[in-house]
Amino acid sequence: MTGAPLLDTTSVPSPPYLDAPHVRYFWEKGMGKDLTTWTGASLSEKDFPRFYPLYHSFDGLSDTAVLDTYLSLPYPEASVLIQRFLKGEKPLENTKVPQSLPLLVASMHRPEWxxxxxxxxxxxxxxxxxxxxxxxxxxxxxxxxxxxxxxxxxxxxxxxxxxxxxxxxxxxxxxxxxxxxxxxxxxxxxxxxxxxxxxxxxxxxxxxxxxxxxxxxxxxxxxxxxxxxxxxxxxxxxxxxxxxxxxxxxxxxxxxxxxxxxxxxxxxxxxxxxxxxxxxxxxxxxxxxxxxxxxxxxxxxxxxxxxxxxxxxxxxxxxxxxxxxxxxxxxxxxxxxxxxxxxxxxxxxxxxxxxxxxxxxxxxxxxxxxxxxxxxxxxxxxxxxxxxxxxxxxxxxxxxxxxxxxxxxxx
Known part of the structure; x- marks a missing residue:
């Protein structure tokens, strides 16, 4: 799960380093050339708009869990809470497991693929x-x-x-x-x-x-x-x-x-x-x-x-x-x-x-x-x-x- 982009990414810019010397060397003479020779890859910018929004997205589910634990409780207390939760142990007295933590763990289920x-x-x-x-x-x-x-x-x-x-x-x-x-x-x-x-x-x-x-x-x-x-x-x-x-x-x-x-x-x-x-x-x-x-x-x-x-x-x-x-x-x-x-x-x-x-x-x-x-x-x-x-x-x-x-x- 990714968080919402901070910026408006509906307008995708041109790749900023498309013709930069360091990129050209990498893909025409350096390690990138080794990669394309080995894999038979065909390099193209056509999919850049598909991937660009990922540059402004993040793991929102984990961020919420961290906000509810490490950034809401004293650091040592949050660490103990998470360790006990992962081991299936009950939290310490006067400590509640925030709903975001089991939701985060549930998102890590084994997929069919x-x-x-x-x-x-x-x-x-x-x-x-x-x-x-x-x-x-x-x-x-x-x-x-x-x-x-x-x-x-x-x-x-x-x-x-x-x-x-x-x-x-x-x-x-x-x-x-x-x-x-x-x-x-x-x-x-x-x-x-x-x-x-x-x-x-x-x-x-x-x-x-x-x-x-x-x-x-x-x-x-x-x-x-x-x-x-x-x-x-x-x-x-x-x-x-x-x-x-x-x-x-x-x-x-x-x-x-x-x-x-x-x-x-x-x-x-x-x-x-x-x-x-x-x-x-x-x-x-x-x-x-x-x-x-x-x-x-x-x-x-x-x-x-x-x-x-x-x-x-x-x-x-x-x-x-x-x-x-x-x-x-x-x-x-x-x-x-x-x-x-x-x-x-x-x-x-x-x-x-x-x-x-x-x-x-x-x-x-x-x-x-x-x-x-x-x-x-x-x-x-x-x-x-x-x-x-x-x-x-x-x-x-x-x-x-x-x-x-x-x-x-x-x-």
Whole structure:
């Protein structure tokens, strides 16, 4: 369910960055060209009027629930109320559950179009990708997303930049791991509870931005954490994620590709995005992603700050006890980004592009090509073994981040 647009969107403007140099490079020479070559997408602006209103729409159902809880009660009391409700426990004495909360939960019912078997194929890809998946998510999907200036504005206005990349990475990793395990999205599961908390966190951040950010530019940036930006974000977890894996030499089966789009279509739906605007295939995702990029300015000074904070995260984290280890990890992540991202993006984000930095990603790519040759995914026993190993690798990294990350803070 989306809230009413703040602005009158009956008159759809022309795409503001249709012929901008950064957009043209992206789609004619850069990552966008890789996407169209892979997917066979046909780029056109004809559907822009259909998607533009999403830039000024939002999750009104969740916003109401947040207004009735976090913004009506003391923050700790609201947190306890929601936790007890999700566990099926009675609220504390003198506390009532607002009607908006069960309505929000009811909106997250399992739709008829959801195919759990298909979604499990997508989850299997995420698990068997192991540490490849985590590097792509961090150094390609997340880092590359910082080059879209307007998408980053909520991070700036909520102070997430100052609160540090370590916490942001832990939250993203925890969410991704939770929702990409096989059969994780059962009613009442921990993953479903995390999705609901994430949905309400988005609303909390949006309402706080609208309350305090008097200079928020609704014309250029849309609603804070708007529906179209949400679609683009979860396209990053499917389309861009798979492109990154392909760049690193991993083979993706047709079932895995279709399943991953189905999985993220369902996760996006649970987060309050209308399922009709969530892509079901690589071709559709590319064509719709193209329309969104026409709304985005290139990376700016804040983009560079976010990128540098992500690079410096390894130096701040205490996962590795010695400084030389943390510096080595920083270099490896920088090498991955410089290998995977377009040159103009690297320049705007301030990421070094020395040729020697490509040694590590090229080494990983050769390993993946070798595994693809000697351990074909078509053999069930080997496939299950790779999936189990990758799952364990990801849980180990997540465990380290949880152990070495400060406790949750308010947004």
């Amino acid at each position: 959801f195919d759990s078997t298909l979604a499990s194929h997508g989850a299997s890809l995420c698990m068997r990708a192991g540490t490849n998946a985590l590097m792509i998510l961090r150094d390609f999907t997340l880092m590359g997303g910082y080059d879209f200036a307007y998408l980053n504005k909520p991070l700036i206005y909520t102070g997430a930049l100052k609160k540090g990349a370590v916490k942001r990475l832990k939250d993203t990793l925890e969410f991704w791991v939770a929702v990409t395990r096989e059969n994780a999205l059962e009613p009442g599961s921990e993953a479903m509870q995390l999705i609901l908390r994430t949905r309400m966190m988005h609303s909390y951040a949006r309402l706080k931005i609208k309350e305090h950010a008097k200079d928020w530019d609704f014309v250029r940036w849309g609603e804070p954490i708007n529906t179209w930006d949400m679609v683009a974000t979860y396209t990053g977890f499917s389309l861009i994620f798979m492109l990154g894996l392909k760049k690193m030499g991993m083979h993706i089966t047709a079932k895995e590709e279709k399943g991953l789009f189905h999985l993220w279509k369902y996760v996006g739906y649970l987060l309050g995005i209308p399922h009709e605007v969530l892509p079901s295939s690589a071709k559709q995702a590319t064509e719709w992603f193209y329309l969104w990029t026409l709304m985005q300015a290139p990376g700016d000074a804040h983009s560079k700050e976010l990128a540098q904070a992500l690079l410096e995260e390894n130096l701040q984290s205490t996962i590795y006890p010695f400084l030389w280890q943390r510096k080595a990890m920083r270099t490896l992540h920088q090498s991955m980004s410089s290998y995977l991202l377009d040159p103009p993006t690297l320049q705007r984000l301030g990421i070094a592009t020395e040729g020697s930095h490509h040694l590590f990603p090229k080494f990983v790519t050769k390993i993946n090509y070798g595994l693809k040759r000697f351990y074909p995914v078509g053999e069930p026993k080997r496939y299950e073994a790779m999936k189990k190993k990758g799952h364990q690798q990801q849980l180990k990294v997540l465990s380290d981040y949880i152990k070495h990350t400060p406790k949750d803070f308010r947004y």
